[in-house]
Amino acid sequence: MKQTVAKLIDTTLCIGCKACEVACQEWNDQEFSQGVFHNSYQTMPDLAAHFWNLIKFHEVEKPAGPVWLMAKYQCMHCADAGCLRACPAPGAIIQRENGIIDFVEENCIGCGYCITGCPFDVPRLSPRTNKVYKCSLCSDRVAVGLSPACIKACPTSCLTFGSRADLKFLAEKRAEELRAEGFSAAGVYDGPGVGGTNVLYVLKYADEPELYGLPKDPKIPWTVRLWKGPLKWVGNTIFFGGILAAIVHYLKVGPKEAHEDD
Amino acid sequence: MRGTDLKPRIERFNAAERVAHWMVAICFLYSAFSGLSLWSHRFYWMAAVLGGGETVRAWHPIGGAMFAAALGVLFVKWARQMVLDRDDLAWLAVGHRYAMHEEEGVPESGRFNAGQKVLFWVQTAGALMLLVSGVVLWFPQAMPRALRLAAVFVHPLAAVVSLGAIIVHIYMSTLVVPGALRAMTKGWVRPGWAKAHHGKWYREVAGK
Ligand code: HEM
Numbered sequence A: 001m002k003q004t005v006a007k008l009i010d011t012t013l014c015i016g017c018k019a020c021e022v023a024c025q026e027w028n029d030q031e032f033s034q035g036v037f038h039n040s041y042q043t044m045p046d047l048a049a050h051f052w053n054l055i056k057f058h059e060v061e062k063p064a065g066p067v068w069l070m071a072k073y074q075c076m077h078c079a080d081a082g083c084l085r086a087c088p089a090p091g092a093i094i095q096r097e098n099g100i101i102d103f104v105e106e107n108c109i110g111c112g113y114c115i116t117g118c119p120f121d122v123p124r125l126s127p128r129t130n131k132v133y134k135c136s137l138c139s140d141r142v143a144v145g146l147s148p149a150c151i152k153a154c155p156t157s158c159l160t161f162g163s164r165a166d167l168k169f170l171a172e173k174r175a176e177e178l179r180a181e182g183f184s185a186a187g188v189y190d191g192p193g194v195g196g197t198n199v200l201y202v203l204k205y206a207d208e209p210e211l212y213g214l215p216k217d218p219k220i221p222w223t224v225r226l227w228k229g230p231l232k233w234v235g236n237t238i239f240f241g242g243i244l245a246a247i248v249h250y251l252k253v254g255p256k257e258a259h260e261d262d
Numbered sequence B: 001m002r003g004t005d006l007k008p009r010i011e012r013f014n015a016a017e018r019v020a021h022w023m024v025a026i027c028f029l030y031s032a033f034s035g036l037s038l039w040s041h042r043f044y045w046m047a048a049v050l051g052g053g054e055t056v057r058a059w060h061p062i063g064g065a066m067f068a069a070a071l072g073v074l075f076v077k078w079a080r081q082m083v084l085d086r087d088d089l090a091w092l093a094v095g096h097r098y099a100m101h102e103e104e105g106v107p108e109s110g111r112f113n114a115g116q117k118v119l120f121w122v123q124t125a126g127a128l129m130l131l132v133s134g135v136v137l138w139f140p141q142a143m144p145r146a147l148r149l150a151a152v153f154v155h156p157l158a159a160v161v162s163l164g165a166i167i168v169h170i171y172m173s174t175l176v177v178p179g180a181l182r183a184m185t186k187g188w189v190r191p192g193w194a195k196a197h198h199g200k201w202y203r204e205v206a207g208k
């Protein structure tokens, strides 16, 4: 088996330069997305069908004064991916051997189930093509041994690409360093509730991931689990059981023959 | 019209009822197969038969909405006749006997028997749930996340219930009760059929 690849985002080193955003747009040859000014340094208020990588600027009040928590926001490439579970179209979402979750435009039917299944609210439907899009972790670059475009562009060492195991080790070490520096809540964010994400974050305030716009305990929503698990079994039992019961009834009991005339 | 068939007939369903019923049936079957194509990857070949996944995505909700509208027409025509009375409750209590074609202890039915009435209400409730959840799935970007999370579960759940009920309905009306299908296509039944299957109704229309 190929080893799982991952991206490490050390939020403490992000300077908000947005080089990664530009690199992402360039490499993926994205169409122009109209920005909206909303009183913030963010390029866009939110991700878009053709804007897969957004640096979010969170201004937070801490006892020691205001802090700026910059967090790169993109697909997390979950080991147990909600989008993949929800998708009805075979081959529209695939999980590569190296752990990358890739959307395949040709197979997508635009139902939007993946948007509902995703615990991180990442996929976006394009009104123009009626298909969904999101970060591919530059699977095309990774396939030929290059690192993703955003990683190449980062001028600090905020972004690192490598095997998940190595990066997890690095991240834990960095968190330890931060705790030694006095950030007692520092830690690693990697979504154990979804089997682990292949995007890892080092956070100064790992006990409050919401400050960075990250869900506290990301999980595949329970209605999605019920829908794709027990309901499938109940439903299939009713469909096939119902047809089978009708056949058995017909053979054992047969029709109610009409009585008199006719 | 009647040709050489001079045996007596009783009108069971008028033309408007029959048209409405078959509109419901066609729209339901289209919705069911197009919906089921997305139910499981193993059923996805149905999407290919129906024009491909994107076509199904675009047309299933339209077929569904037409189904709901057609059922609305049937509802207006039939809802009052579908209210269950005392005899119907007694009938349901011995439904297993009815299924085995035993006659003793099974109360006579009116124009619709208790099983048909239950089917009517199950389909009405199912259609409402399908419609409301279906509209949420139709326009995912316009809907809040909590609604979408409910809809992805409620829609297939309601579909399972109404499909389960429809399997029984189709089986009964095509194979178990000869003459029932003709009542819905040509509109009439024989007096003997009416007496046997819907005794109370027979006495009403025959004036006996
Ligand atoms: C009443 C109006 C209805 C509306 C507006 C509606 C809408 C939708 C929409 C938008 C979807 C998502 C995929 C797609 O667009 O094709 C869907 C899926 C589905 N629909 Fe409907 N629908 C309706 C009625 C029905 C009916 C009558 C049935 C069959 C009994 C049905 C069965 C299904 C099933 C099985 C799915 C797939 C669920 C899954 O993925 O597990 N729907 N419907």
Ligand code: SF4
Pocket (backbone or CB within 6 Å): A083, A086, A087, A088, A089, A092, A093, A103, A107, A108, A109, A110, A111, A112, A113, A114, A115, A131, A132
């Ligand atoms: S929108 Fe496309 S990728 Fe998302 S669940 Fe539907 S078919 Fe799959």
